[in-house]
Amino acid sequence: MTRLTRSIPGFGEGRTTSERVSAWLLIGAALLLCMFLILPLGVLLMGSVFDEAGDFSLVRFVEFASTPGMGTAVWNTIWVAWVVTAITVPLAFFYAYAIQRACLPLRGVWRIVGLSALLGPSLVGAISFIQWFGTQGVLKSWLGELSVYGPIGIIISTVYASFPHALMILVVALATADARLFEAAEALSASRWRKFVTVTLPSVRYGLISAALVVFSCSVSEFGIPKVIGGNFPVLAVEVYVQVVGMHNFGRGAVVALLLLLPVLVAFIVDWRIQRKQQASLTARAVPYVPRPDWRRDVPLLAYCALVSVAMLGVLGMAAYTSLVKFWPYNLELSFDHYRYGLAEAGVLDAYLNSLKMAGLTTLVGTPFIFLVAYLLEKNRSGPAWLRPLVQGAAALPMGVPGLVLGIGYILFFNHPSNPLNSLYHTLAIMVIANVVHYYTSCHLTALTALKSIDREFEAVSASLKVSQFVTLWRVTLPVCLPAVLEIARYLFINAMTTVSALVFLYSPGTLPASVSILNLDEAGELGPAAAMATLIVMTCATVSLLYSLLTHFLFRRQQAWRNPTR
């Protein structure tokens, strides 16, 4: 052992205790990521290429290809994703453009409303659109002869659900612009359109590609929406669910999951490579662009923002309204009946408590773990050098793995009778772990960005002063990164509250989460209680977001002395 480890930084002679500890921490983190990410995905891969007897064969793929209707499901999944991407990206782009590059009043409000879909499970849109355009919908006549149950419903609901994801990326992409380029274009008397095409668009092209890839992946792997509003329209994600949950055909499920994994993984690898190229696009010398009022641009964009916002609020509002209406559409009297009888007395409220517990644990476990791993990777050099790129890769991987795929990987891995971790299956713990892994990458990147922005020599200075790196982590690094830590906590909590995809394969009757219970209530035809549960989730997430904003505001005010330079 000593001979083995002597050459590894962090071990052997001439090392401090804290270096040894951090080397072991890195190894521990690598083992955990391996166990809860790499192995389940590996088992999924194996499950699809080995037959029942354990021999290598592609028989499952052949079976899959020859199943009637599968071709249609693949085709449907792809064209729906294309249409959703083609609608969502321009929609979100002009919304983000209005927020960042025009002089609109109430910019903060437009921004919050634009992101409001994040507060609830993606199913909320589907339920709400049923109420608006369904058989008994308020605006059914708008669709004429067409039915919302099918591709139309799936597309509008997915556009609604993926809009904030695209918006977040595009708001960031449009946030930084070099004013000098606009001034140069102006000096050359370029027209408004020419400036837009030659200056604005090129500077955000990476953001646009990134947004398109995210929306496409969202749409491909989304299964709650087609389940609720898709009618008999077959798509791959529902097919996985039917195969695994309905028919207990794990092998077939693995094949379909793999088909889902591939395009998403490819999309994220493409995106990742593009992101790396982007870094040098804005130099340190750039002068930030500040828009000046111009009514010919601002008035149409304001109208556009108002229109989109009304639609967004209409979706959330309809869900809340449905939860309060006694008996849609015959008795529109308002009451808390769905909450009282549909949820509390039917015993479904436990699901809400489960979700709160799970989201709380996800936050409490995930935030420190993710931050610590990012710290070990970025600010520390202990542990075997070859392990670092592997851990880095593992941290980037979950972004490219749909929750559905992760869920099936977990079933195949943890449900295996010979797995010593078998007892984890069907517990709250596995759901917490699945959530942390599922949302790992975004949080990791947030932590990494915060860590990269602080001086890289802090660790060197504290080593020269003979202060343990963990003291510096506690006294300096953590306080400086606190906003990012809070952001990670909020992100984990909200996603754990709203996610369906991985959990639908992992819950047991005792651990049913709220978001999945919406699906079950909808399946039982209980749209009112389903809407009530969705509203509860939205309210919870909104409260947490508000708390987060208050906390960061308070924090920045208290730490103004050192955060804002005033000489």
Place this chain on the structure above:
Amino acid sequence: MAHLEIRNLSKYFGTFVALDRVDLAVERGEFLVLLGPSGCGKTTLLRAIAGLERQDAGQIFHGGEDISKRSPALRDYGIVFQSYALFPNLTVAENVAYGLKSRKADRGIGREGVRQRVGEMLALVGLPGIEHKYPTQLSGGQQQRVALARALATAPDLLLLDEPLSALDAIERVRLRSEIRSLQSQLGVTTIMVTHDQEEALAMADRIVVMKSGRIQQVGGPQDIYRAPANDFVADFIGRGNLIEGPAVGDRHVRFGDLTLRAAEPLSPGQTHRFYVRPEDICLHETLDQCENSFYAHVLKHEFLGAYSLVTFSARNVAHQPLVAQFSSNYLAGRPIKAGATLRIGIPPEHLRPMPEPV
């Protein structure tokens, strides 16, 4: 054995050779400057001494002990970085006191002791009474002084300075460099500084180590390095220089175009020799002065730079090789120099020293 001794140190980044078998000895109490262009390995060498980079081969001895394989925390030095690296959320006092309770020797000093030590250190760097400010409330020069106080507070045996002045503006840089130098002499702490600024190196160092491509080119006092550069690179890198190349005529003279100039040292007859002449060593003579090594030259260009002027000459019949001379305004005493004029200039023999032949 020297206070700090580096033996045969090598470091590679992939195929890039950052340090190529470097040997260096640093004496107790001296101010050593590592000088060179970016990528020459000077920073890598400093970071290897600090333990922040691990060498691929070679050894480092500090006070007779082999510290080659020790973690940074187990070596005895204080370090100051270009970026100051002050902890932004801690006050100046907390920053300076950061390392005070960690050393065994300091454990007993108590809260009052720490406060006193912080006060002493801040007074030492010329910033008394700013204990309760945060780093962002200070100017760059003040922050770097605090970083220096923090590095010196634990009384380290070795002070490492990594381009400490590069982030400061010109005036502050000159002021702080003399402060650091006098502080170092006062405390007698062995100091190694990295810089790419030759003027800074000449002004501060007891000895300068000139590096290029991971190798040491020359080690010597500022005067030696400037006056007797060991090779072309050092001559070029430190100050300006005119290369004069020509065959030896007899054992004392060299032919440069149609000029025959006397050299400072004996030459091997018939062989081509190379000389570096510093611009300020070229003299201006009266037009009719016929003294040794003087000749007529045309003024090609005249740049007035305030305290001195740079004049580019072309000597008669050696037009392909212009000579750059530097005349202080004091020396010119108002004598006008115009492009196109012909003047008599000279290179005193004692400044015509042959360069060592490139190996």
